[in-house]
Amino acid sequence: MAYPTIDGPYGLRPVKMLDNSPYNGATRLYRIASAYATNIFYGDVVKLVTGGTVERDTADAAMTPIGVFMGCTFTDPGTSQPTFKQYWPASTVASDAMAYVVDDPNVLFKVAVISSAASTTPIVMADLAITDIGANVQMVDNTGSTTTGNSKIAVDDTSATTNTFPLRVVDVVTETKTSSTAFPEVLVKWCAGHQFDNTTGV
Numbered sequence: 001m002a003y004p005t006i007d008g009p010y011g012l013r014p015v016k017m018l019d020n021s022p023y024n025g026a027t028r029l030y031r032i033a034s035a036y037a038t039n040i041f042y043g044d045v046v047k048l049v050t051g052g053t054v055e056r057d058t059a060d061a062a063m064t065p066i067g068v069f070m071g072c073t074f075t076d077p078g079t080s081q082p083t084f085k086q087y088w089p090a091s092t093v094a095s096d097a098m099a100y101v102v103d104d105p106n107v108l109f110k111v112a113v114i115s116s117a118a119s120t121t122p123i124v125m126a127d128l129a130i131t132d133i134g135a136n137v138q139m140v141d142n143t144g145s146t147t148t149g150n151s152k153i154a155v156d157d158t159s160a161t162t163n164t165f166p167l168r169v170v171d172v173v174t175e176t177k178t179s180s181t182a183f184p185e186v187l188v189k190w191c192a193g194h195q196f197d198n199t200t201g202v
Contacts, residue, residue: 066194
């Protein structure tokens with residue numbers, strides 16, 4: 001079966017560990033503040049804030065991630081029933097809201113590559129090359145979909161040695177090769193800013 005065509009970004013997806021062992025699906029539960037007023041989509045980056053809750057992290061050079069959001073649970077205020085959702089609906093009033101977060105800094109994530117360091121409409125897919133392996137890249141912030149619940153963040157197609165860029169290119173996804181050297185998906189790991197690696201705490 002052919003690998004599906006990548007026609008748009010989908011956030012960060014955990015696929016394996018830095019030592020090349022399989023990702024086992026591990027997540028950690030973090031609290032979301034009741035009525036937190038920003039949507040968090042599946043594959044978005046989140047950060048830990050004062051008070052012990054997580055919030056969506058803006059995908060830029062100043063980001064301080066704790067990990068990647070993989071859905072949430074809460075008691076639906078309309079039905080009073082326990083609910084799992086692919087994304088956190090902004091301003092939901094729920095005192096028991098919990099986020100599933102991939103917070104291990106040694107997880108490798110698959111991510112789409114797009115053509116601009118600023119979000120554009122329509123989003124244009126782009127490429128990184130084999131020669132970009134080992135370089136650092138910036139994230140591109142895009143608003144996710146309330147229909148699918150999925151993120152639309154991606155990485156920029158310009159790599160550098162800048163030590164404040166949040167992600168490092170570890171490999172390319174060969175199944176989505178578009179030319180002899182270009183790939184619209186890459187594997188990345190956290191490079192700078194992860195909250196388990198900083199020395200100051202939250």
